[in-house]
Amino acid sequence: MNEPTTGPITGPATGPTTEPVTDGRRAKGERRRRALIEATVRVIARDGAAGVTHRTVAREAELPTTATTYYFSSIDALLTAALTQCMEEDSARIEALVAAPGGDKRRALAELMAEILSPPGHLLAEFELCLLAVRRPEQRAATRRWQEALAAFARQFTDEPLRVKLFAQSYDGLLLQGLLADKPPTADEFEELLRELLPDPGGAA
Template identity: 70%
Template structure:
């Protein structure tokens, strides 16, 4: 995402990603047959990591108020600095109009990727190349599983406070919107300001 944060999605090429990761260009072309495939992998990885953070907050010890406060601090942290979040939103918005990629065999019609040229170093781990894009022509939408996990993580967090389906849905829909508004504001919200908004969305249970 560092490349997108600095140059925008239009600046992403195999060469720029390899240079950012301090790898030969053949490393990215070995694992990713197209820029779309590379961007999709980066966006999917972002969504998985975002989900894991929310899941960890939901599973952490403490009462609802502690968890809500921890989420407010996380949201403020994500916006300081905003480059990674801005890049992730850019990828997500570009992906909206693209069809989801169909599951299929590896490139080469089911054959394994071609071997590197004689004398070339072995390709690095896949995550090294995709991490050069991480800090979310646009990529196709990532597979549905990461998106479902993300929505599920938010819903699980909301259910720490309420079992009302409408309020749970309201929180899952509003979370990304609060972060997007934070990008647009002249000054990013503080943890206290996020906590105030979260208390409206997820108030303490009656008697809590």
């Protein structure tokens, strides 16, 4: 299936060229693809993964259904792209905390966790996507950068492999419990838990 093409344009001095058209089409394609992925996450947040179809995603993105099938040949491809984008965005936020000079990084992470839960829709969609990856091994690669980012954060406080692993596996659990709670944890509550998981090297959190 092909999108409509645009013919060559003629510059005032250089004659026919396809580069500007090609670049413009590529940028438009990237915008559409991203809009469809973001729409997929919103549909999952609202209706669950079972609500994802080419038609519902296209409607959410305010694009024709043909655009969805053009960029994503199957629902699995769409779900994989959504999971990949979520994991990349989440990883980038953690990596930014790791790279930031100075400051109380456990406090910064606690504030980020509280922010993620308010509102919780996007996080809920991410957990649904991760659960789908349990049954679809080809989707699990998207989570590797995320696990590496969490491990890098933990290694700022400890070089013990077991504690690094404990933190990386506990982080998602804390957020999941936050989703299940009647009242989401505050940044202060998250900070207290993070200091238990990652105490200062000298022993005082």
